[in-house]
Amino acid sequence: xxxxxxxxxxxxxxxxxxxxxxxxxxxxxxxxxxxxxxxxxxxxxxxxxxxxxxxxxxxxxxxxxxxxxxxxxxxxxxxxxxxxxxxxxxxxxxxxxxxxxxxxxxxxxxxxxxxxxxxxxxxxxxxxxxxxxxxxxxxxxxxxxxxxxxxxxxxxxxxxxxxxxxxxxxxxxxxxxxxxxxxxxxxxxxxxxxxxxxxxxxxxxxxxxxxxxxxxxxxxxxxxxxxxxxxxxxxxxxxxxxxxxxxxxxxxxx
Amino acid sequence: xxxxxxxxxxxxxxxxxxxxxxxxxxxxxxxxxxxxxxxxxxxxxxxxxxxxxxxxxxxxxxxxxxxxxxxxxxxxxxxxxxxxxxxxxxxxxxxxxxxxxxxxxxxxxxxxxxxxxxxxxxxxxxxxxxxxxxxxxxxxxxxxxxxxxxxxxxxxxxxxxxxxxxxxxxxxxxxxxxxxxxxxxxxxxxxxxxxxxxxxxxxxxxxxxxxxxxxxxxxxxxxxxxxxxxxxxxxxxxxxxxxxxxxxxxxxxxxxxxxxxxxxxxxxxxxxxxxxxxxxxxxxxxxxxxxxxxxxxxxxxxxxxxxxxxxxxxxxxxxxxxxxxxxxxxxxxxxxxxxxxxxxxxxxxxxxxxxxxxxxxxxxxxxxx
Numbered sequence: 001x002x003x004x005x006x007x008x009x010x011x012x013x014x015x016x017x018x019x020x021x022x023x024x025x026x027x028x029x030x031x032x033x034x035x036x037x038x039x040x041x042x043x044x045x046x047x048x049x050x051x052x053x054x055x056x057x058x059x060x061x062x063x064x065x066x067x068x069x070x071x072x073x074x075x076x077x078x079x080x081x082x083x084x085x086x087x088x089x090x091x092x093x094x095x096x097x098x099x100x101x102x103x104x105x106x107x108x109x110x111x112x113x114x115x116x117x118x119x120x121x122x123x124x125x126x127x128x129x130x131x132x133x134x135x136x137x138x139x140x141x142x143x144x145x146x147x148x149x150x151x152x153x154x155x156x157x158x159x160x161x162x163x164x165x166x167x168x169x170x171x172x173x174x175x176x177x178x179x180x181x182x183x184x185x186x187x188x189x190x191x192x193x194x195x196x197x198x199x200x201x202x203x204x205x206x207x208x209x210x211x212x213x214x215x216x217x218x219x220x221x222x223x224x225x226x227x228x229x230x231x232x233x234x235x236x237x238x239x240x241x242x243x244x245x246x247x248x249x250x251x252x253x254x
Numbered sequence: 255x256x257x258x259x260x261x262x263x264x265x266x267x268x269x270x271x272x273x274x275x276x277x278x279x280x281x282x283x284x285x286x287x288x289x290x291x292x293x294x295x296x297x298x299x300x301x302x303x304x305x306x307x308x309x310x311x312x313x314x315x316x317x318x319x320x321x322x323x324x325x326x327x328x329x330x331x332x333x334x335x336x337x338x339x340x341x342x343x344x345x346x347x348x349x350x351x352x353x354x355x356x357x358x359x360x361x362x363x364x365x366x367x368x369x370x371x372x373x374x375x376x377x378x379x380x381x382x383x384x385x386x387x388x389x390x391x392x393x394x395x396x397x398x399x400x401x402x403x404x405x406x407x408x409x410x411x412x413x414x415x416x417x418x419x420x421x422x423x424x425x426x427x428x429x430x431x432x433x434x435x436x437x438x439x440x441x442x443x444x445x446x447x448x449x450x451x452x453x454x455x456x457x458x459x460x461x462x463x464x465x466x467x468x469x470x471x472x473x474x475x476x477x478x479x480x481x482x483x484x485x486x487x488x489x490x491x492x493x494x495x496x497x498x499x500x501x502x503x504x505x506x507x508x509x510x511x512x513x514x515x516x517x518x519x520x521x522x523x524x525x526x527x528x529x530x531x532x533x534x535x536x537x538x539x540x541x542x543x544x545x546x547x548x549x550x551x552x553x554x555x556x557x558x559x560x561x562x563x564x565x566x567x568x569x570x571x572x573x574x575x576x577x578x579x580x581x582x583x584x585x586x587x588x589x590x591x592x593x594x595x596x597x598x599x600x601x602x603x604x605x606x607x608x609x610x611x612x613x614x615x616x617x618x619x620x621x622x623x
Contacts, residue, residue: 098300191552193564222566
């Protein structure tokens, strides 16, 4: 057992998870594998790389789970990549090595660590990152910064990524997209549908005041969510008559 | 269109097949290679954009070992889509043409185009079914995962199929193509139960999105040749693609069809709007960029997990084209391809089974595929 100060840190791999300071760290052929943030006098168990299989086994026991950005850093780390066969490594962590995934990992290691960590925390999948593949480095950095600044849920972040990537490819400039709300981005990406929705949503239909309506888009359909309460059969009939009238008027609109 | 092929790989087992013999007559020796295994067979995953493009230029002549005859994929979604009893006979896969919206981009995983050399086996399979169900009006198409005629100069399969179907007049053979390759079978006419059908689009869309296909004029001219020789023809205005001048451009397309043809000369006209699987988006962007009307399209998740235009826009497009035809003549037989009952009702105010001119097409038939 040696002290942490005797090892190369290989910080470009460092995963998000913090190694407990109550147990020794581990190394793989002089490269520190975990405990990157521990004190320099922390003890380290040494493991020599003898075969791809044993190194992978060691990695899996230290890190039962690794996210896509973490794996990308490992694959692209000159300190570590000699110890693993990429296909087995990815398979061990439930990823299928295909050209697109390899391309996504290469793209990920070029993004900021903050962005990578956000993707790790939100568990964003490879498929959800594919829109960024078509962008150049500056555009990718812009998208990453916008997503970080927006600080939204995973679903919203993925939507923002997709919208921004499309809009950049459609030649919208960074400055016209920066800081926009998701709905504003959607309006730019789907101008025809947005204007049709706006026209329908703001159309003056003769709803009775007891009928609460909300304009909504559900996939390829836009329409009204309708809510009402009827206390008697007579009330229900009155409401039904009104709905028929609304339907006729809606139907007559262009 | 066979001139776009860069290499012809012949499966050792197919060396003596009619197609392989013809390939050796049509192509220089350096373009032909006899192989024991399928080229690039080590690729067992989704193809990259580059691999997909390469697969269009390389063809493998090989026997098919599965079932040739199947129901149209639309029939598996009967609960959500209206089904028109279409059956498919797959005599190959992939297409040498290159439409930006092509659904094969998310459907095919084979790194090479294929032509199945054992068509005689397909005809045996077909005969077994026709002997039992020959009295029912089944429609059999060969253009599901390959253009029916684009490679027919090489295969001449059209000739075998037309001759075969002449024995079963109740059955209809449908070729579906974006090529103008018809001369090779015209001498077999008249053949009323052979429908040669063309996917047609507005001239502007054809030029912008249907790369490597025959021009609109060439397709219409080929259709005229077929009519003149006694074949039936059909048109698929599919996919209708939204763009700024869509009304003017589709009005022009309808005008060209209705000026050149009469309703009694055209078996049926189907309409469909742009639709594709979500996983196809990235492949299309890679292959065609975002200048395409397809990759720029405003698409939303819809029935059958496909992406489609907003439902009200689809209705507007269907109604517009439908009304243009009907304004010319009420006799045009028009139906919607792979659409929901809701869209049928909002476009035609009825289901296909309620429309006399389409009743036969949508009549439920026994499952034979």
